[in-house]
Amino acid sequence: MSRSATLAARLRPLAIALAAAAAAACSSTPPASTAAGAASARAVSPSPATPAIKVGIALGGGAAKGFAHIGVIKMLEANGLAPAVVAGTSAGSVVGALYASGMNAFELQEQAVGLDESRIRDLQLSSGGLLLGQKLEDYVNEQVRRQSMERLAKPFAAVATRLEDGERTVFVRGNTGQAVRASSSVPGVFQPVAIGKFHFVDGGVVSPVPVDAARELGADVVIAVDISNKARGQTPTGMLGTIGQSIAIMGQKLGQAELSRADVIVRPQVLDIGGTDFSKRAGAILEGERAALAAMPQIRERIAQLQAAREQATRLAQQKAAQAQHQACLEQRSRLQKLAGLAGLDGACAVEGAD
Numbered sequence: 001m002s003r004s005a006t007l008a009a010r011l012r013p014l015a016i017a018l019a020a021a022a023a024a025a026c027s028s029t030p031p032a033s034t035a036a037g038a039a040s041a042r043a044v045s046p047s048p049a050t051p052a053i054k055v056g057i058a059l060g061g062g063a064a065k066g067f068a069h070i071g072v073i074k075m076l077e078a079n080g081l082a083p084a085v086v087a088g089t090s091a092g093s094v095v096g097a098l099y100a101s102g103m104n105a106f107e108l109q110e111q112a113v114g115l116d117e118s119r120i121r122d123l124q125l126s127s128g129g130l131l132l133g134q135k136l137e138d139y140v141n142e143q144v145r146r147q148s149m150e151r152l153a154k155p156f157a158a159v160a161t162r163l164e165d166g167e168r169t170v171f172v173r174g175n176t177g178q179a180v181r182a183s184s185s186v187p188g189v190f191q192p193v194a195i196g197k198f199h200f201v202d203g204g205v206v207s208p209v210p211v212d213a214a215r216e217l218g219a220d221v222v223i224a225v226d227i228s229n230k231a232r233g234q235t236p237t238g239m240l241g242t243i244g245q246s247i248a249i250m251g252q253k254l255g256q257a258e259l260s261r262a263d264v265i266v267r268p269q270v271l272d273i274g275g276t277d278f279s280k281r282a283g284a285i286l287e288g289e290r291a292a293l294a295a296m297p298q299i300r301e302r303i304a305q306l307q308a309a310r311e312q313a314t315r316l317a318q319q320k321a322a323q324a325q326h327q328a329c330l331e332q333r334s335r336l337q338k339l340a341g342l343a344g345l346d347g348a349c350a351v352e353g354a355d
Contacts, residue, residue, distance in 0.1 A: 058222055170213045
């Protein structure tokens with residue numbers, strides 16, 4: 001028999017007597033400190049529900065290829081994985097703004113099918129670009145019911161490039177249409193957008209797929225949708241093709257680094273769709289659906305991994321809290337309770353769930 005067990009056996013008769021005396025003495029209102037100690041041990045707070053994983057989507061630039069984003073969102077919603085936060089660059093900012101305003105994927109598709117290019121194209125010859133961009137700004141503001149970015153139904157970010165110094169700029173507040181216009185102002189095609197004392201151009205120059213912006217909005221899992229052009233050893237045709245490929249080359253290295261920070265990358269097969277080919281919008285949406293379905297097992301696996309890790313962290317936190325309560329209870333016991341505890345007669349500080 002161990003020394004502690006021997007001591008407990010010797011003290012047991014005395015502890016029984018003392019415990020009985022303590023019980024009799026406590027038949028009236030117990031001292032506040034003793035009552036508080038017992039209550040703190042027994043009233044273990046119910047474990048809070050583990051927070052759900054917040055899914056974010058990063059929609060990349062790619063002009064008319066951007067219709068593929070709608071197909072990706074359709075499949076995410078169909079599988080119960082509607083993004084909670086949205087970040088967009090260029091064409092991705094257009095789709096992202098409308099989605100963040102409260103439209104579902106089918107409403108987005110209706111807008112895409114019925115879109116008349118003349119509503120977003122305002123030709124104005126200028127040394128800064130062929131298109132002014134005011135029509136695009138007005139169209140977006142009309143679709144989001146003139147809500148500012150901070151009042152949209154979902155957190156939304158539009159990424160643009162500051163022309164004066166090349167800084168990546170993430171818009172999350174203010175005029176929604178103006179932020180989208182800035183994010184979509186392809187150099188040489190759209191005129192730079194003046195906001196405050198700076199001018200802004202297409203976000204694809206510095207952030208082709210805005211993974212970091214989605215993470216900054218609070219996303220736990222970031223699904224990146226990459227529709228950007230790739231330099232594939234072919235000579236582009238026409239001025240717009242040349243501009244598009246030049247921007248793709250400029251942002252390629254930066255884009256690769258940022259894409260590596262995404263949890264899942266979805267790549268719709270839309271590279272053969274021209275930047276101004278709105279006639280293939282239905283095909284682009286379909287390719288977005290196909291790519292999202294193919295990536296669904298990977299998306300679910302990543303979410304499950306993070307959920308399991310979060311639940312494990314919650315359990316560990318609950319165990320630490322229970323141990324701290326137990327220790328506090330032990331320290332608050334009276335002398336009589338401590339003696340009774342040596343004899344195994346005081347269960348006031350028993351840890352819930354212990355054998």
